[in-house]
Amino acid sequence: MPFLERSKITVHQVLNSNRHREGLTIGNGIILPTRVFVRLIHWSTMRGAMDRPQTGVSWAPKRDAGISHYSETNFMKKGFSLRSAGLIASVVMMMSQFPAAASGVTVSLSDGVGTVDAGSGGSTEITTSWTSSGIYATNSTLTITVSPATQDTITNCATVDCNFFSSAIGCDISFATSTMTSSTATGTFTQSVATSTAGGICLTYPISATSVQNYSVAVLTSGGSTSDFGAALYYVLGANQVTVTATVPATLSFAIRNSADTANTNTCALGVLSTTAVSSCSYRLRIATNATNGFNSTILADLDFNSNGNATMTNIVNDTAFAAGTEAYGISTLTAADSGVRSATSGLFVAGIVESGIGAGYATTTFNTDTSPVPTTTGAVLFVYATSAVNPEVAPSLTDTTLVTHSAAISAGTESGAYTQTVTYRVTGSF
Amino acid sequence: MMRRTSLVALVCIALSLLNVFAVRAMTSTNFQIYWDSVNIGGEDTSTSTNFRLRDTIGEHGSGTSTSANFRLSAGYRVGDVQDPFLTFSIGTQENATEVAYSAFSNAGKTVTVSSASGYSVGDYIGVVEDKGLSQLIVTGKITDITGSVLTVDSWSGEPASLSASPGGSDDFVYRMSGYTAALGVQSVSTGKVSFTHTNVTTNASNGYSVMVQSDGDLRVSTSTVITKVSDGTVTVGTEEYGGEVVGSLAVGTGGDFAFSSTSTRTVQESATYGNNDRVGLMYKLAIGTGTPSGNYQQIVTFTSTANY
Numbered sequence: 001m002p003f004l005e006r007s008k009i010t011v012h013q014v015l016n017s018n019r020h021r022e023g024l025t026i027g028n029g030i031i032l033p034t035r036v037f038v039r040l041i042h043w044s045t046m047r048g049a050m051d052r053p054q055t056g057v058s059w060a061p062k063r064d065a066g067i068s069h070y071s072e073t074n075f076m077k078k079g080f081s082l083r084s085a086g087l088i089a090s091v092v093m094m095m096s097q098f099p100a101a102a103s104g105v106t107v108s109l110s111d112g113v114g115t116v117d118a119g120s121g122g123s124t125e126i127t128t129s130w131t132s133s134g135i136y137a138t139n140s141t142l143t144i145t146v147s148p149a150t151q152d153t154i155t156n157c158a159t160v161d162c163n164f165f166s167s168a169i170g171c172d173i174s175f176a177t178s179t180m181t182s183s184t185a186t187g188t189f190t191q192s193v194a195t196s197t198a199g200g201i202c203l204t205y206p207i208s209a210t211s212v213q214n215y216s217v218a219v220l221t222s223g224g225s226t227s228d229f230g231a232a233l234y235y236v237l238g239a240n241q242v243t244v245t246a247t248v249p250a251t252l253s254f255a256i257r258n259s260a261d262t263a264n265t266n267t268c269a270l271g272v273l274s275t276t277a278v279s280s281c282s283y284r285l286r287i288a289t290n291a292t293n294g295f296n297s298t299i300l301a302d303l304d305f306n307s308n309g310n311a312t313m314t315n316i317v318n319d320t321a322f323a324a325g326t327e328a329y330g331i332s333t334l335t336a337a338d339s340g341v342r343s344a345t346s347g348l349f350v351a352g353i354v355e356s357g358i359g360a361g362y363a364t365t366t367f368n369t370d371t372s373p374v375p376t377t378t379g380a381v382l383f384v385y386a387t388s389a390v391n392p393e394v395a396p397s398l399t400d401t402t403l404v405t406h407s408a409a410i411s412a413g414t415e416s417g418a419y420t421q422t423v424t425y426r427v428t429g430s431f
Numbered sequence: 432m433m434r435r436t437s438l439v440a441l442v443c444i445a446l447s448l449l450n451v452f453a454v455r456a457m458t459s460t461n462f463q464i465y466w467d468s469v470n471i472g473g474e475d476t477s478t479s480t481n482f483r484l485r486d487t488i489g490e491h492g493s494g495t496s497t498s499a500n501f502r503l504s505a506g507y508r509v510g511d512v513q514d515p516f517l518t519f520s521i522g523t524q525e526n527a528t529e530v531a532y533s534a535f536s537n538a539g540k541t542v543t544v545s546s547a548s549g550y551s552v553g554d555y556i557g558v559v560e561d562k563g564l565s566q567l568i569v570t571g572k573i574t575d576i577t578g579s580v581l582t583v584d585s586w587s588g589e590p591a592s593l594s595a596s597p598g599g600s601d602d603f604v605y606r607m608s609g610y611t612a613a614l615g616v617q618s619v620s621t622g623k624v625s626f627t628h629t630n631v632t633t634n635a636s637n638g639y640s641v642m643v644q645s646d647g648d649l650r651v652s653t654s655t656v657i658t659k660v661s662d663g664t665v666t667v668g669t670e671e672y673g674g675e676v677v678g679s680l681a682v683g684t685g686g687d688f689a690f691s692s693t694s695t696r697t698v699q700e701s702a703t704y705g706n707n708d709r710v711g712l713m714y715k716l717a718i719g720t721g722t723p724s725g726n727y728q729q730i731v732t733f734t735s736t737a738n739y
Contacts, residue, residue, distance in 0.1 A: 104515075104636065104739020117732055147516060212610065218515040230739040231515040231633070238610060240733045242523050242627050244649060244714050246614035246657075250724040292655045292723040342721060347658045347670075349721050388655075391721020431724060 103133035107219050107230035119236035121209030125157045126234060128217050129200030132164075134226030136193035141186060141223040142173055144203060147216045149183035152206035164189075164199030173201055182206075189224075205234075212237045252289040254297075254427040259284060259403065261396035270408050270419075278322040278409045280332060284401040285425065287337075287353070287390055293430035294341070294387040298380035300424050305329040305374075305408065307417025313408065315373035318365050322407050327414045329421075330373040332407035336384050340392040340400030349391045353402055356382040371407075374423055383425065517633040519641070519735040522555045522607035524625045526615070529603045532558065537590040540571065541582050544604050552576060555607040555628060556583065557711070560593050562601040564622035564665055567592050568677060568711045570607060587628070587709035588677050612714045612731075622667045622717040627733075629698075629712070631705040635737035641699035642734050643674075643712065645690035651725035657716065659689035670719040674731075678710030687715055690731060 109116045110127045128144060146154065156175055164173065179186040185203055193199070207215065218231035258265045259282040268281040289295050305313040316322065316330030334355055341351035355368035365372045367383055375381040384402055392400030534543040535558060542558050550556065552573050560567040569590045571583025612625035633639050648656035649672045660673030663686035673687040676698045683698065699710045
């Protein structure tokens with residue numbers, strides 16, 4: 001330590017020492033007759049308060065470094081009072097510049113809805129909160145700085161919020177209107193604030209209602225033994241938000257496939273019928289769509305199963321079994337795909353296609369329970385459907401396609417002939 | 432006595448004038464000097480676009496001395512407290528400004544575009560090489576435009592990885608001033624990417640963090656969502672959506688991550704002051720054949736906190 005001991009210098013000593021003056025710049029180039037300003041920090045306490053000189057701040061002369069020297073005689077004789085007043089003023093000003101214990105603090109902001117990123121512009125009441133790292137002496141200064149500046153002068157909140165103390169003690173920060181600008185608000189602590197006190201101050205910021213902007217709100221306390229500082233951001237009109245967008249175009253495909261799902265087909269041949277057996281033929285419906293709400297499919301035949309208009313085979317009664325020797329025609333089994341449909345919970349294509357039942361389609365035909373007649377005269381009937389996207393596995397797939405089996409049985413009295421029926425399916429995406 | 436008074440007054444005036452000159456000399460948009468002690472002038476507070484400076488003149492014996500138990504900090508400004516500041520902004524790729532580029536220089540901080548029209552000094556730009564799920568990106572702020580050469584203040588992102596002469600037809604420059612990451616119309620055969628850059632400046636001595644959080648899935652509705660990436664890579668043809676962050680200050684690099692709506696994810700971090708610190712955050716999307724159609728949307732919120 002070249003010229004300092006452990007900070008035992010008093011103000012009186014300072015005055016005496018000040019005979020050897022140097023320039024001390026304060027503010028805008030004002031030269032005060034002071035000396036080098038020094039700070040001594042005891043590492044074990046890290047205090048720098050003027051009221052604790054033994055552990056904090058000291059002040060010492062550096063001899064022979066001044067602009068001029070005064071003899072003791074001249075000092076006493078010429079303008080002593082004036083000099084004394086000047087020196088006292090200097091010391092007072094110097095004391096105001098004494099370093100405080102400076103600490104960064106975590107600052108948080110909260111607007112009326114308790115968030116920091118819900119700003120929608122316009123005048124907004126924002127509470128700036130932090131916890132004191134030390135003691136804020138009475139008359140300490142609090143400066144709130146907002147950057148960039150708001151479009152008008154910062155004002156107090158409608159309900160003045162001074163919550164470093166409980167309401168029983170009263171408001172502890174005073175903001176004079178004259179200290180408020182569009183970028184700063186300077187207030188004074190009207191009471192001493194203890195160390196580790198959580199509190200905050202509510203101010204109204206006239207924030208532009210049209211400018212997408214992030215505002216910094218900074219806190220700086222000064223004038224006491226503790227100088228806390230910190231800053232936080234207030235996000236207005238989504239200045240901190242990115243909206244990610246994407247469009248997935250619609251797709252829809254439908255094919256009638258053979259029962260092995262290896263090729264498209266448009267026929268289902270029951271062959272030569274006999275009274276001793278039930279004849280059957282099958283095909284598959286391969287449906288794919290990325291429609292968010294899936295698809296509907298309908299079934300409708302042009303006519304009953306007939307021999308070129310000459311004879312008509314009896315339709316199977318809904319939900320009754322085929323029996324050899326008893327004339328009947330219809331859909332003997334319907335096996336909807338049990339996977340390939342997007343699960344609403346997992347997003348995976350593990351759900352199945354749904355067979356329509358009572359209430360969902362043809363009132364007298366329940367495709368979810370075998371057997372079913374093929375509707376011909378009541379308009380299109382809901383056949384199978386899904387409520388989310390369908391993405392069947394690459395063909396062939398016996399699980400992601402819907403199997404339809406037609407059957408026919410004849411009796412001894414069934415008229416001969418070549419029977420046909422055209423069944424039409426329509427698939428509509430539910431986008 | 433009168434002569435002495437006059438002399439002092441003259442010195443004061445002279446130093447005040449020097450002070451004015453010093454203030455002007457200190458103004459800068461690119462540099463940050465937290466404290467200085469010069470002997471030709473001083474100003475309590477000088478400001479520029481991004482910085483605030485306090486300086487002092489006429490000091491003797493200032494500086495720091497230490498012993499076993501004490502530390503001495505001497506000087507007028509030694510006990511002063513920095514006015515805290517924190518600025519944070521983001522900008523997102525504007526697809527409409529896409530322009531091809533033919534040359535990139537990391538050291539020279541330049542990129543040569545096919546047309547510089549539509550770009551201005553002060554714009555943030557993003558450079559994308561090999562547009563797609565494996566693209567490389569850098570970002571910078573234009574400081575000069577000469578012909579078709581854009582010069583930036585610095586490159587952030589992956590500047591060391593970009594080719595000096597990109598080879599394909601999928602290398603582009605974008606203006607980065609938007610707030611929408613438009614991934615456009617999707618196809619199963621191509622992944623789509625957009626990205627956002629951050630920009631942080633603060634005098635917080637312990638640095639800062641930048642976090643992101645989403646408002647939910649990338650979705651048409653709560654029941655129609657894009658599957659979040661879970662294997663670390665968004666792959667073409669497979670429905671996946673996620674983000675990737677790049678840059679020297681980026682956190683969690685090296686893979687694609689899923690955005691969370693329930694917790695924040697730190698994407699940028701520094702343990703010291705920030706001076707236009709930037710990272711790039713990419714949004715990556717790939718769809719499958721069964722990805723439900725519709726217009727998807729998600730809001731990603733960035734927050735930044737300084738550590739004083």
